[in-house]
Amino acid sequence: MKNEERRELTISRLLTAVKALIAEKGCEALTMKDLMERSGLSKGAIFHYVKSKDEIFAWVLQERLESTNEQFQTAAEQEPATFEGPMQRIANGMKSMTDPGDVTNKVFIYLLGKEADPAVAEALQQFYEQSIRYSKMWIIAGQQHGVIQPSLDADETAETFVLLTLGLRVRSMLPIGRSAGNLAEKLSGFMTRILKA
Template sequence: MTPIVSEEYKQKKRQEILQSAHVCFAEKGFEASTVDDIVARSKLSKGAIYNYFKSKDEIYLALMEGQTNDSGSKFAKAIAERETSLEKLNYLIEAYLDNDPNDEENIGHAIVHYEFRLYSTRNPKLKDMLTKRYRDFFVSLLTGIIKEGQAAGEFNKELDPETYADIFWAIVNGATLQATILEDYHYKHILREMQSIFLEKLSSK
């Protein structure tokens, strides 16, 4: 008779796999890491891992989903506590200023983050999934804030909110990528200057 496994147990094992995979990806890179590496790190069998995830791609997507959900909850709570759209935008930028990819605890994650995105460009299904995630969460979040600011008279009503949401993330992602691949890149200074330029353009004055 097959033993009954509780949902709590399944979630615990799933998280153990994800945490082990995250360490492997940060240490060796996404493409260089293997399921055998995750097996060695997690102390689980390969069969046990495949009970939860069909592939290494699926493991990384689950990690991204978890991070997006965590960020979404954090951002939603903090944004709701701020009254103006300008305050909400500044909060988001400050959150990224506090997450410098050059910091030791962030560098491994930042490298894997961009490595996986490049890897996904050769896989149409993955590319579609990442594009949907970007549109449904990141662009939607900024579009909502900008529209709110336009309605309140804070931001220029002639500007297209979705275009400026894309510009915002291009600024953040561009600065993060540069900081990840270049030596002595002044991430915080650059991001603050870009913040000033972006807000000046967005302003209704």
């Protein structure tokens, strides 16, 4: 097996294991021992690719971004004329941001609490900047397909939308008693009105 294949397999095993463990135990209670047992990887194999469990948690955030972007790109290729499919993929992704049980939300909140650690701060900054890059790319794609107004400032709008979605993630973890179930739909509708206005 080539080094790159081995790396991808190891990272996949780590991500699968860490997401399952976070869903079961939460971020705080998860230990490297748990991760070794669940993934079947030795401590040396894990630390060959990462420096800490926080770095693996950052991978969870990055994986969600990559997955959302891949879904958007696939839908854009399949439905280039209407652009409804790609926008629906993004709207569907927003629903998970209101779920307190969503692993990505748990990781995001956990890492926010550790932002004093320079490595965590850097991972959060990269997540934020990549979120904006993808959002801008999606807006520009919509403009090129004629479904988003061309005069819209893609940079400003992308950052606004990322801030709103991060707010959804934070809200999902607050014990406020009200369901946020349709909040994602309302935000998606709001975003659609801004994009098409």
